[in-house]
Amino acid sequence: MRLTATREWPLLDELMRFQEEFNSLFDNRVREYPAMNVWMSDDKAVVDVELPGVQPGDVEVTVLENTLTVSGNRPTDGDDGKRTWFKRERPLGEFRRTLELPFAVEADKIAASYRNGILRITLPRAEADKPRTVPIETA
Amino acid sequence: MATAELEKRNQTAPEAQAVRNSRDALMPCADIAGSDKEAVILVDMPGVDEKSVSVILERNVLTITGTSSTVAPEGCKLVMEEFPTGEFRREFEISDEFDPAGIRGRIKNGVLTVVLPRGEAAMPKKISIAAN
Numbered sequence: 634m635r636l637t638a639t640r641e642w643p644l645l646d647e648l649m650r651f652q653e654e655f656n657s658l659f660d661n662r663v664r665e666y667p668a669m670n671v672w673m674s675d676d677k678a679v680v681d682v683e684l685p686g687v688q689p690g691d692v693e694v695t696v697l698e699n700t701l702t703v704s705g706n707r708p709t710d711g712d713d714g715k716r717t718w719f720k721r722e723r724p725l726g727e728f729r730r731t732l733e734l735p736f737a738v739e740a741d742k743i744a745a746s747y748r749n750g751i752l753r754i755t756l757p758r759a760e761a762d763k764p765r766t767v768p769i770e771t772a
Numbered sequence: 773m774a775t776a777e778l779e780k781r782n783q784t785a786p787e788a789q790a791v792r793n794s795r796d797a798l799m800p801c802a803d804i805a806g807s808d809k810e811a812v813i814l815v816d817m818p819g820v821d822e823k824s825v826s827v828i829l830e831r832n833v834l835t836i837t838g839t840s841s842t843v844a845p846e847g848c849k850l851v852m853e854e855f856p857t858g859e860f861r862r863e864f865e866i867s868d869e870f871d872p873a874g875i876r877g878r879i880k881n882g883v884l885t886v887v888l889p890r891g892e893a894a895m896p897k898k899i900s901i902a903a904n
Contacts (some may be wrong), residue, residue, distance in 0.1 A: 668855035672848035679845040683855045685818040685882030716805035716812070723801045723816050750818035750882015751842055 666724045667703070669732065676763065678734050678756045685750030686723075694745050694754055699737050701756065704729040737762040790816070790856065797837075797861035804864075808896055811870065811888045817860050818842075818882040827877045827886055834864045834875075836884065869894035 672679040682703055684692065692705040706727045737759040744755045790798040803814040817825065819840030828835045840857040844850065866872075866888065874889040 665854070669852065670850065670855060670857075671852040672845050673851045674845075674848045677848070679848055681842065681855075683818050685816045686814075687881065716807050718803065718805050720802060720804040723803050723814065747881075749821050749841065750816070755845070 665730055666728050667707075667730065669703075669730065671732070673735075676758045678736075678738075678758075680732065680754045680756065682730075682752040682754070683750070684747075684752050687747075687750070687752075689747040689752075692747070692752060694743075694752075696738050696740055696743055696756065699734045701732045701734060701738075701754065702729065703732075703752070703754075790860065792856070797859045798856060799862050800836075800860045802862060802864075809890060811890075813864060813884075813886040813888070815860075815862065815884040815886070816882065817879070817884050818855070819857055820860065820879065820882060820884070822879050825877075825879050825884060827875075827884070829866070829872055829875060832866050832868065834866050834886070834888075835861070836863070836886070837861045838879075838884070 668683040670681040670683075672681075680701065680703075684705075684707065687705060687707050691708075692703065695702045695704075704727075707725050709725050734756065739757045739759045742757045746753050790800045792798060801816045805812045805814075813834075813836075815836055817836075817838045817840075819842040820838035821841055824841060825838035826836075828837075838860045840860070842857050869890055870888040871891040874891075875886065877884060877886045879885075
């Protein structure tokens, strides 16, 4: 069967991918799975977790003080044993990641939503942890 | 190409993720499986929905594109970026053993599945043997 990745510059793209993967072998920065993007403001943190193809029920999100843990399993879809795999690049299987936030989180107000393969977790900063302006009295 | 494909398969560990390609679009991770009846391409396109994905077959090249609709939360600053978002693009060369009219695609939870049925001519056939 001839079914290979191609482009206008097919070799260049394949080489760029290969180079990226090759470099990562010698990179101290280990790529963790699943990948996360984190946004921060004064009163909250928003964490996007890259989890395409995962059922929301298969993901567990836990928070303890300022530590967020995301764990679960990304199943091997369509693997009925009758297929031959020609290419396998997508990360699959069990995962567990922990992220330490710079502030304590209001556990009751954490919100999580899953849309188009991205899990977004909104973590509001705990009221008690927020900076307070101390009023200064004039003498 | 066969050797390059094999090397690439061996290289791809669970930490595989989309990389920028020569046209500055993201080259998404893909799995390709085949059986007697069809081939299946699975492409990770997180943040992409059915409205922003497109699969175009032109001659023997199947082009998959899609744009992530993920928006940055208001009033926040990006402090850690492990996965890039934006436009995905990847092309696959399809041999003529597949039936172009039968190709169908579906996107769910950020995974695009493209099924390519083999044409009648490429299907395995049982040859009946007559006695005498």
